[in-house]
Amino acid sequence: MLWSLIGIGVFVYGVVYLLALLLLDCDLELAIYERFGKSIGRLKGKVCFITGASSGIGEQTAIVLARHGVKLVLAARRRGELERVKRACLEESKGVLQDNDVLVLPMDLCDLNSHKALFDRAARHFNGIDILFNNAGRSQRAVFENIEMSVHKELFELNVFSVVNLTKIAIDHFNQRGSGQIAVTSSIAGVMGVPYSASYTASKHAIHGFMNCLRTEKTGKHIAVTLLCPGPTFTNFLQESFTGKSGEKYGETVQSTDKRMTGQRCGQLCAIAIANKTKESWMAVFPLIPFVYLYTYFPTIYGIMLKMVGPEKMFKLRDSNEKLAEDYKN
Template structure:
């Protein structure tokens, strides 16, 4: 149905899994990556056409592997047209209680892992004179929020990098879409790191009541089809971006009083 090849990181669950199922149903060729190979194989085996899915294990901490992983991804179906950078890790801890090595780990995965993989694929996009980066950031990539200092910093950094990359490679027909989800009903809070680096292992109330990953995937698909530069996804929480922009003092006051964890 569609000859484009989509590469999705963090594809083993949540938004990544929902995106895989949506694109697979539409007939795209797909490369799915994550550390959980069993979950990826299970996804492939449930596909309408398993031959159109290639499982490529990937650890965003292992930046030394990115060149070989990109080579393998390209060889899987001959090219990569869209890289959806969805892999990452969240945080639930106060800055004062968070060890510096935890801050570094969050930045290493969310920022350096994402840009490292994207830079490794960049020569392929330049050679083909086309390509599309989709970067799953967060609403906290637009504003900071308590208990998410390092996480917010890593997402802010992604915006700076990819806005710059978009301008640098406009002439190469390389597109960038920054995706900013709010509360999506995934395991992101369950897998979030606490101050000492341990996993929270608890679902946020707001996350539990959030948008379904399937609906989020549909909105992402629509934004990518329209080549949008940035998209906000979620419920009423997405309007916080505009509140921050136009009424910063009021936003700060609300944020201080909000029960966010």
């Protein structure tokens, strides 16, 4: 009798788990936090420094946080866009945030020498920073053997070294204050090997290495480290993506018919993950989340599946357009 009950329990658990994977747009832990975890409102009054806040995922996360009364440092290169996002944040907060509670901080993250002075300026403005959200970054579309070494280096400069440098400055600050949180926008490409983006995929894997090491070192020391891993999302990133050639931009635009997560939904999930201090959160439209689970926990099955569908079909899942990969290879 007991064994039958355990058997039925395991079976029901398995079915619920599989159904959840088919229905959810994020990993199971994040889905549970969304329904039963800490509300984003617990961050009210805290100060979040967001890089890449002038568009896309950074902008949308800023708006969600502002709705919940989080004070913001909005950092990126385009001052005009940051001012636009600031106005949207103030409006979204419905009077909870005042002009002084959202600081526009123009900065080029590739200028590592400017980081300390700019971070200190923001910390002085708010009398301390609670969360550093490293979100700025650029993607890539290129075939492995066509990528110039200089592109690997340029991409790492923004996606990895600027993040590591700013994080180091924030960690010194958190050590003095006794607590803090680092969040980073990685990608599904930080978890699995996606095709036609070797430098980008490597940069996001490198971020996982740095941040997993940092989290281990800071365990029990009131410093949380959260890796956010979105899949395809409606933003400007294709325009700005690196290719294999130095100085070249991919320049494609996302189409409204593409299969991607909206920026708003991605921003909402990022804010939930930050509020709940998750270690690593995946967010993507179907069927990418089941693929990430397969890749992580059942690599042999994933390998067989990849052989059957081929890299172009995988690329199509990412960019909703198989032809882009074909064009690029020719």
